[in-house]
Amino acid sequence: MTKINLTDLNFEQLEKEITFLNEPLYRAEQIFTSVHKKNVKSINEITAIPASLKEKLGRNYFILNLINAKITDSANSVTRKFLFETDSADSGQKNFIESVLISEKGRETVCISTQSGCNVGCEFCATGKMGFKKNLSVSEIISQIYEVKKLSGKNPSNIVYMGMGEPFLNYDNMLNSLKILTHPSGFGLSSKRITVSTVGFMGKIKKFADDLTSPENSSIKNVKLALSLHSTNNGFREKIIPTSAKNTLQEIYKEISYFYQKTKNKVTYEYIYFEDLNDTDNDVKRIARLLRMVPSNLNIIPFHKIDFELQKPLDAFNNKQDTKKLLSNKKLFDFIDKLKNEKVIVNLRSSSGSDINAACGQLSVDQQRIQNSL
Ligand code: SF4
Secondary structure, eight states: OOOEEGGGOOHHHHHHHHHHTTOOTHHHHHHHHHHHTSOOSSGGGOTTSOHHHHHHHHHHEEOOOOEEEEEEEOTTSSEEEEEEEEOOTTTSSOEEEEEEEEEETTEEEEEOOSEEEOSSOOTTOHHHHTOEEEEOOHHHHHHHHHHHHHHHOOOOOEEEEOSSSOGGGGHHHHHHHHHHHHOTTTTOOOGGGEEEEESOOTTHHHHHHHHHTSGGGGGGTTOEEEEEOSOSOHHHHHHHSGGGGTSOHHHHHHHHHHHHHHHOOOEEEEEEEOTTTSOSHHHHHHHHHHHHHSSEEEEEEEOOOOSSOOOTTTHHHHHHOOHHHHTTOHHHHHHHHHHHHTTOOEEEOOOTTGGGTOSTTOOOOOHHHHHHHO
């Protein structure tokens, strides 16, 4: 019989296992708290249960640990990047993922991955360029937070699903990870402090809204949604986000509207700034119209250089990109002013971490090179 990873189980699933083992139900809470609040590394470390139960569990269950491969610090000490090796027991093949800790404005935000690599292939994204390796298990998703907490000594205050991979293409594991992180006996984080980001897939945003508002999922009801928008023009968006050809803005907007009507959770739009490509007056008008649709805000993100060749129309940006220059770019601030004049709530995101390839769009691992260097 294949052993079950205890870290993969949400509370209800763990209760079923405990029932199956003919143990009293309160044992489920003791084990769940040990794994997700105390972050024990093995069944033997669960002090709340007797030795006989540890032995019983040890026969059919285990606790997965991510292997920390490398930590890199940004020069300004705001951002730390963590490289993890995922458990290779299932496939016999090593896979690597990255997570980022941003310590800023009194917050400890952990940006986590849901996949190793990604097959969406966004033109501006290093993860997309490395191709798809695997979907992360529930435990591989949440263990990033537990490991970052342990390695940094910082208590995560906010979680963003904006690392490697598209969360909505690993939907069930993403949803289960949210349930564990917000369970009062688990990690216990308020769902208001969690944001899940997607490029948008038809049916998935609607399903997410339904799942957040389902009565048995009350702990996750306030999870926020971020849409990687980057353009309000279907033609340009298709060039930089290939899957948007089948997931048009009109369809995505309908689902965003449904999401807000159902959850009443504000929506964030992420918008990488590409000078002269997505900053025209028509863009301003379309963005303003979109942001009037439901309560929302726009995060403008500087484009961060990646170590891959880019196709048109983004090819020029990788060569001339200089974050410091960009942040003093008059055109960018004119664009922001025009949006503000249209009453758009707009934030310019910092480029912290770009010096260690930890900023938005830069996460990527060369698996072969890492394996050779470890
Ligand atoms: S931006 Fe997100 S969806 Fe697009 S390639 Fe990168 S990780 Fe995948």
